[in-house]
Amino acid sequence: MDSNQLRFVEDTLDLLNDLDEGLLQLEANPHATAPLEQVFRTMHTIKGAANMFGFDNIGNLAHQLESLFDLVRSNKLQVTDSLISITLQAFDNVRNLLQAKEFERIVKDSLLQEHIDTSISYYKEAIASSNIDETVSTIDKDELVTYFISVTPSIDITKDGNHPLVFIMLDLEGLGTSRTKVFAQGETIKQWHLFIATTTSLAELQSYFLFVEGECNVEYQRIATGNLIEDHEFQQCIEKFNDGQFQWEKLLEEATQAQERLKVIQTEELVEKGGPTTPVRKAQSDAIIKVDKRKIDDLLNWISELLVLQAQLSTISNDSNNATLRQVAENLEMITGRLRDTSLEIGLVPIETLVTKFKRFVRDLSKSLNKKVNFLSEGSDTEMDKDVIEMMSEPMIHLIRNAIDHGISSPEVRKAEGKSEFGTVKLKAFNSSAYVNIIISDDGKGIDKEAVLRKAIKEGVVSEDITLSEEEVFNLIFHPGLSTADKVSDISGRGVGMDVVRQKINELRGSITIKSEKGKGTAFHIKLPLSRSIIEGLLVKVADTRYVVPLNVIERIDRISYESLYAGERVNTSVLVNDELLPVLSLRKQFHNDVVDVPKTADVISISIDGKRKGIAVDKIEGKMQTVLKPLGDVYQQQDFIAGSTILGNGSLALVLDPSRLLKLEHNKN
Amino acid sequence: MQNESQLKSYITFGLGDEKFALAVDHVQEIVELDKVTKIPNAPHYMLGIINLRGKVLPLLDTRLKLGLSEALATKKSRIMVIDIMVTDEKVIQIGALVDVAKEVIELSPSDIQEAPEFENYNTKTPITGVVNNKGDITMIMDVNKVFSSADILQLNQIMN
Known part of the structure; x- marks a missing residue:
């Protein structure tokens, strides 16, 4: 493959991650427009690039699937589980092919052709059956109404978690001019206050929450007709209301006044522009450039040489009586220190890509095991060395797989235990000094200490008369060949794994500790050095x-x-x-x-x-x-x-x- | 008449009482022998690693590599920092210990005679030519043959 083709592979692998994210959002929220547009756009980009660099079959596949989603855009096709599934599967195959990085293998792959055929037949069916039911309510475009919607989740939700509600709120915001206030305790969201001026009918707004009814409490208030959010004074009132300074009644009073003011302005301006003002989505403000990893390595090398020289200078200056020299050496020490920190940061990337991968994994696995799992993530903007992220991907998948397979029971069992049907798997990442901490926890069964010990004695790992601390017992699960699953499934419990997890972490000079309480859940705390160097x-x-x-x-x-x-x-x-x-x-x-x-x-x-x-x-x-x-x-x-x-x-x-x-x-x- | 463009620069160095020359474009620099950190379990001719202004380089003994006996380091001992092509894209840098580094000379192809068969070297024909300056013999050495990394890695495996 030439360098352009390699670039295409790298870029497309990134795009596939975005696509996954978009498709999952769309699945959680089939009527949302923002993820639909994102999915459509991403496929279009992949199609264009693939055709340009000679990956005709990938281009063709992207084209077929793009056509399907074009039908969705024009309301001729509904977003269904099967549509999402065939798309995900098709692009999974593309991802696997790309990872092989062999041009010949990619363009000659037969499986890809199957996916193309599947999507073509899906397309034909869709066209045949679409007697185009335009039941979508025709809306009076002129009727702008300002609503207040307060959403109180009844389960734990974090901002960057995978719960559909998070995406629903984002989509609602996209329906018109809006002001959102999130009330959060730490990372957990307690309540949303959404003020929105939109042409969307109340019934349609309500339909957005159809699938999450059991997990949140939604209140709708119609404030007034017109876009009150355009009014600056009313904006301030909204803030005061959110801060608790204003009562609801006071806000309504202000609303009437704002409405009056707007009417005056509108007649003055003779209304030049029609339709609602579309809100500008929070733009990705920081420009990003791609840099060859070798250049970064070179930079780091030079800087470490600089550090050595600087240390020598400091030694010399401390031995001398020259105050000016000392001053210079001290300043140099400070600057080189900063230079080192900044340059180390360059090689770091957010673990977000990993989180997207996990979301997808949790979705697929919990579906296949018939379990209900809510995946929460916190601190997905935490940064790590790219190589470390790649090396940690498999071990972390293993921990999550264990959490879902062994930790979290079926909804029926959980209900009987008085727990919520939804199990929670949580990934929390944060920095502490020169380390990145990752905690993967679940609220499942917890580790059965007695069972682990019994097994360890049976396998001859420890002797019978030994007394072990709780920590030592938990650490036994890292022992090769020790797995406590009574029933060996094809997902986990083959006894390979936990020892590999610890080995990988050791290789990265990190550590892993376990906390677990029977009936309450398990937490794995992984501590990794910020940089491999x-x-x-x-x-x-x-x-x-x-x-x-x-x-x-x-x-x-x-x-x-x-x-x-x-x-x-x-x-x-x-x-x-x-x-x-x-x-x-x-x-x-x-x-x-x-x-x-x-x-x-x-x-x-x-x-x-x-x-x-x-x-x-x-x-x-x-x-x-x-x-x-x-x-x-x-x-x-x-x-x-x-x-x-x-x-x-x-x-x-x-x-x-x-x-x-x-x-x-x-x-x-x- | 000699063509100016055919002149090539060589660095000459000594091992024992023999004189050798290396094409100058392989040699990055020549430094004095400083502290060497030995790596355990490595073949004898791999002397260890050195710190070249913050860069860590492996140090190899040219004498041992050519099958000569070990010599004590003297004040004249020098390390030649040499680039070796591993593959078309990859170049590794090593330090090669020599008894003494001498001078840079310019030679045209006509100055260089074909090398005779040397049978006592344990690396196959690292000498590609010989210069005879009125009885003063200088041997032209092919750096990639003496320090070919495949050879180094292979030997390393045998030793272990």
Whole structure:
């Protein structure tokens, strides 16, 4: 594929995400115009680009589906489940093909032809059966009425969640001139106040809430005819009403006055423009440019070099008595610090794309399992490294899949337990210092501690007489081959998964913790470093080499006498550390000279890998540090137990260890 | 008459008492030997990594790579920073340790004689030509043959 075709693939994959989002909105709200337009527009863009770059079959498919949605636009076809489904399936196939990134395979795909045929036949049926029932009420275009609609959700809803109500409100806003006020507690929406001047009839407004009747309480008030929102004074009254300064009666009084004022203006202006003023949707204000990732990497490289130089300058200036030099060095330190932060941010993207993917996933999965699931997301504007997002996608899908499959019971069971029929899966993302936190929680059954323990004992993972803390029991579910699902379904419960989830997170030098309460639900808290190139760890010394041990895997540190590491040839090679026999790998013994210049004591760093505790012995721990990780490159591919290197303040290098690979190395030797 | 445009620049360096030359366009710069951080479990000729103004480079021993014995580092030891083509698009940078770096010379193709068969080298024919300046022999080295990354990676695998 040439570079233009590759660009097309990248762009289209992005567009497909938008399309998914639009289709899901449309499904939740079949009469809405905004998502319909978005879907139509996106398909049109894909069609144009596909034809231009020689992906004729994708272009053809997009064209056929576009025709279908054109029928919807002209009211000749209803949005139905089957329409949404065939569209989603068709574009799923396109997505899979594009991800393969092989031109030949894409243009010769036979499955795509099936999708094209399906949509053509759907189109023919639609044309045949459309005796064009124009039952859509003819509206008196001149009749503008200002309404007040207050919506109180009776279930938890967040602004960026997938609940149809959020989209319904957005669509209502699009029906005329409107003012919306959202009353929220944290991220949870308590109430909407919507003032809208529209030609849409009250009955039609009400129809928007048809499918969400059980989940919210809607009150409609007709204020007056005319577009009162155009009146500035009345706008202020609305704000006062929303703030609780005005009573409803007072607002109505103001409304009559506003109506009078508008009449005067209208007669003066002799009404030049007809029809309602269409509200301008909140525009995406920030311009976005696409940049080659390599350029960003280069930039980051130069900046880390600058950081090293700056650190050297600071050392020199601190040793000198030159006040001006110190001043300059301090300022430089500040500026380079900012430069580093900004440049790190460049490589970050919002996790929004991930959230869209999850919404879609929750929809499909809950449908196939006959469960009712409300997916809430919070903080989808939280930013993460693009590579990290891609790497985390599968593990997070797995957690959500588990939550829906194992955690949330069927609506009947939930009802019997006195819970709402709708289960909730919530994704919450937020930043804290140099980490991104992601919490995936559900309000399902929770983890059955006894069942996990029973299973673990049965499988021989732990011995029978062991006493474990709650945390330790929960951590058992990460053990390979331990799955508590009694019935193995094809969706989850194959026992592969949770260990992979933790492994992926460990690879990214992150951590995962579990909180769970029986009957109330489970929460997984994932903590990931903001950038893959920033590492926090312990700087240690072994012989004349410095290593960095990533902080995320470290459990405890003990100092022991050096001799106790070397008991000579024996059966028991474990070392007694903190009254526990620990298998210890000595870096000195493994990689360096263990005869000359041996220290008196050794520091043993206990780490937990795959639920097993092991130790790494070093000469001395020198301190904690946060630093930029530099890969070793292709030449040292075989030495994969070294994750990379990092430059210390004095310009020398330290090797960053990959503890799990290091300990596997030891394992293979034995 | 020699054609000016056919002149090519070479950097000469010494290993033991022998003189070698590398085409100058492969060599980014020449730096003094500073602190080397050894990577455990790597083949002997892979000396470790160095910090070149914030860039981390692997350092290879040219002597060992050519089958010579290891020499102690001296004040004259130099690191030649060399670009090696891995694929058409990918270039990796390495540091190559030499005993001494000498000078830049200009040679035309007619100065270079065909190289005889060298049988003691463990890398196949890294010497593409020989310059005989009144008995002073300089060997032209093909950088991609000495430090071909496929070779490096392969050797690395055998060692492990």
